Amino acid sequence: MEAFVLPKAELGNFVAELKRDNEVLGPVAKGEEYIFAPIDDVEALCLDYDTTILPPAKKFIHMPGEVLFEFEDAVEGKTPEKVGKRVLFGVHACDLNGLLSLDKVFLETYPDPYYKERRENTAIIALNCVSPCSDGFCASFNTGPSADIGFDLCLTDLGDRYIVEVGSDKGREMVKGLSAASNEDYIARNRSLRAAQQQITRRIDADNLGVLLHQNYDHPVWQEAKEECLACGSCTSVCPTCYCFGVKDYVDLTLEKGERQRFWDSCMFYEFSRVAMDHIFMPDREARIKHRMYHKLTYYQQQFEAPGCVGCGRCVTTCIKRIDPVDIVARIQADPNPDKEVKLYTPPEKKVKPELNPWEPQKAVIKSIKEQTPDVRTYTISFVDPEVQEAYTYDPGVFNLISVFGIGESAISISSCADLKGVFQHTIRAVGNVTNALAELKEGDIIGIRGPFGFGWPVEEMKGKDVLLVAGGIGLAPLRPVIKYIQARRDQYGKFEILYGCRTPEGMLFTDEYDEWRKIPDTRLHLTVDMVPPGIEWSHNIGVVTTLFNKISVDKANTIVVTCGPDIMMKFVVLDLLKRGWSPEQIYVSLERRMSCGIKKCGNCQMGPVFVCQDGPVFRYADIMDLPGGVF
């Protein structure tokens, strides 16, 4: 690699030269610790720092908080703020690798324009560690103490001078005027870095770490961690690879103007997985501790093919209880659960339109509203821009993120199928802030739509086979597109049986379509309710939807099952089918979790290594049934 020499006496001039076109951000002292801050006086620069409180790249490129856009009744749109050029000066290898992992999250599959703008305007001058910090274990993941790629320049301290390796054209511009490095410089560099490597005594055995962890989900070490952990979330704040965030709408006192903001969030927080009606998907602290550790040590690699842990050691340094991944992994390795077959989840490939700003809702107008039950309505919607409406297409079972400005966004499945031209439909129950606001809207009102997102039902795989559709309650809404899809292509599918269960008759959806469905050739519709209140007429089955399994006549060996409903209902449907000899390869479920982005970035919807928004919401049960922590 091309390299030059920068004598320490020249450092001031070098920085001054950079400051002509860039804002220079470098390590300065804060109390007894260090942070990255704008450098005005080069005397303040502390290049011999051990670690910083917040990782520099994450602090300035991912940003603890920012405004996505402003709105006044409807979308104003805000192009990502133009960022001036800046240089991160003195980034350690661990933090640089953390940035490269964040790049995978934010720049691939629905590139985030805000992150991109900042990333492209930030030059990275890395700094190899010649005296490693006390808590780091970067060598275990090959993410330190020296940097190999991803920098514009990389400095190594050789005593009275730095050797400066060039990593890009941008970097080459910066070293004009420096003399080339000599052989002695290279030798001194290598010797110094080898010595540094050997000083790192803390190690994690990274071989097969994913498999080991999956086999030891119930290891007693996790119970002990739960007793100690304060659930303060400091570990995630300081982690260079953590990306999770939340999104919220704010309005001012006029109630008409406001902004949509995003801010760092944490899977360690109790409310991270909270949805409407205060339902929490991960209430147990032990499950959350495991999620964080597993995410860093294996899930991240499965999700993004990049290291989730760069061994910077900050989580240990900042933890009041010193909960330490090195220690935990060592304890598991010393006393592991017996070997068992483990297949690590790999997410499906997703193709998207990269020029799209994934954050900008498109304006759509409510064409008509049909009340299905007192708290469920079907909205027929069309995009305001006819070209957008013309181009809009989607698979059965995918979802949109619906914005009511000033209130927020909610992820809702599309309840129509794309054969319906000019409009699309959502069937929505009013349970929380956004859906209750939607319930107040009228024909002609404007909302925002982002989407479609996710993988839908396997309508291709179902061709030539029998189809068993099992729906519970509101779960019929995301399955209705399947019924419509099959209806329009009836001869491509075998026998079709629809099983629909609700708590009571008044809760049933799409009642005016049942006759039409029964008229679809070779199609049977079975209805059931849990109970019938006095005074209501009901002539069909009474009992949970699994009681209908005795009445079906599809060919078990050649059927695909698609099911959706409350978690508890899907759990028992799957259990029952498996007991009856059905196989997990033929069962598909549609899951829901909290979603703030829909584009595999905010982390709210994670279920182990799975992102429900992009790897789902429809899943083949066989693919997810072995996830640590289970599905339902």
Next chain:
Amino acid sequence: MAKPTIAFFKFSSCAGCQLNVLNLEPILLDIVGAVDIRYFVMAKRENFEGPYDIGFVEGAVTSPRELMELKKIREECSILVAQGACACHGGIPSVKNFCGMTQKEMEEKVYTELWDLKSFPAHGIDYYVKVDAYLKGCPMDKDEFVMLVTSALKGLNPLFRYHSVCNECKLKENNCLVLTKGIPCMGSVTAAGCGAQCPSLGRGCEGCRGPASDCNAASLARTFIDLGLSRDDVVRKFRKYAGNTPEFSKGAEAV
């Protein structure tokens, strides 16, 4: 749309949370313009009977008279908000619950004549009635108040996040007081929303906003012992602003 009607009530407290409403000076007149304040005895001489859309109650309940008033207030207010640490958890008035004296001993200590005072242990108002929202802190945070009013004007749940104060310290890159100075800071088990006001100024968090969601007070109590606090000191930490809460009680009982 008609402006929502608002009422401010006070029980056993210092009146600081009500004063904090008047401390919104730059936007006070905007807020007053957006709502209809029907009952606010500290600021107005003309006050009107209920019902009200939103009622803010400051102060802990310590006497039968307050309890009866509270029940009436709950009926009169569509949305009831506990304003400040005293109304949320009992606050400083709840320190008397744990001081080891009986009610009679306390009365004798403070008042030289005995007369029928009928004072009982101090609790936050949700001990007696259902509460729709909480404005935690001692005093409550002015910005949270505005957010709550704005959310209420839109008919929304403000969805405050009650994670730990540590998160706010990290975002400000504060030096952690526990790790760098051995100060027994309660931030890791205390609900955020104040911007880590005290730790940012070198003062360990005293827990005035009550417990964070799913906090682990017992583990922090053990850490305090390791920092050199005596058992009595640890109990004092957890029995100050929110000693009534089950979470902080676990901390006090852990040692």
Next chain:
Amino acid sequence: MSDRRIFVDYIARTEGDGAIDIIIGPNGELKKARWEVWEPPRFFEAFLIGRKYDEIPEMVQRICGICPHGHHLAAVRAVERAMGVKVSLQTTLLRELLHYGDWIQSLTLHVYCLAAPDYLGYESVLAMAGNEELLPVVKQALSLKRLGNDISVLIQGNEIQNRTSVVGGFTAVPSGSELKKIQERLKEAKDFTLATVRLAAKIASQDPYPELVRKCEHVSLREEGKYPINGGRLVSTEGLDVPDWEYPEWLIEKHVPGCNCKHAIVKGRDSFLVGPLARVNNNFDLLSKDAQAIAKEVGFSVPSFNPFHSIIARGIELVHSIDTAIELIDEIGDPVYEEPKYEIKAGEGYAITEAARGICCHGGKIDKDGVCQAWDIVAPTSRNVYNLEKDFESFVPKLLNLSDEELTLKCEMMIRNYDPCQSCATHSIKVNLRREG
């Protein structure tokens, strides 16, 4: 002819819960004149026993949200006296500036939000803001109140409950540049405070207020060389002059048979008054030059025994506060963080500060482990209750020609002269639980 009753269930525009009960006989004689405090007791003096010395200043400021600085600073100095802790000049000056910030906030709050509406015929300052002519005045008042609050925020971290002030000093100090910005704003606010004094003098000169004079003892602090705020000797208009820690001996609470209220009296004498009027009466010569000048301009002279002049005294103290705060900022310069260092020792100590509404007295005993063994708190408002009831006895008979509604308002104004904190006062007021009628 039957009795006339003036009864106010819940006095507005005061802190806390109080009531007025006055019964006037057919011949204009006062059968009953009581100020009743309904605030429920919180038993601070009981539960402070067994708490640590560093918790005392933290907890006692929660006695009152309007005058927490007074309680806090008196308690912290009392603890420091008990344990023999010395503080630096910087700490003393910062504490004074902090308290002046509170005075600015509290005096403005009182003049414009709590008292002025009565004189101008409005039910509240919010209603005053609805009048186009008064709106600019209201906005300026809110701006001045904000400035006082910002001084608190800068030094103690919060408008109301302090975060940084501890035994021995501060956990963090403001920067010199931030103080300079405050100083600029203080200079800009000066004119408005002068206008406040003129307004106060004008409205207090309306009938019937000038005739409502009653000589009584006015008690305050008096410090050598400066206007008293955080310390001084205990003095009065009747010649009292003792060290402040002797207050338990000289200011006594007496139970008077046949009367429901504990009476605060000066030893050997009778009721007394504390607050801005007392301070101005006892320390006029120590007010800032401009404060003295504006007082003379509006014709205010000492001693004044007209309690309706308190609003003028508050205006004068606002001018003085601005001037003194500006000087203090020059004296403080660029503060340097000083880590509070001291030893925990057993001892006994008492101290008084002048909260905006009068002397606030704290003190007690600490044992060798720093645990509180006893603590005494006397808030300013409880000193004034007996005196106020004497105001009723003297003034009400002069106002009998007013309608019930007008007389009720005047009685409320008599109470508001004292800018009372009923939460603070609860300690030594007998709560009358028997309502008549």
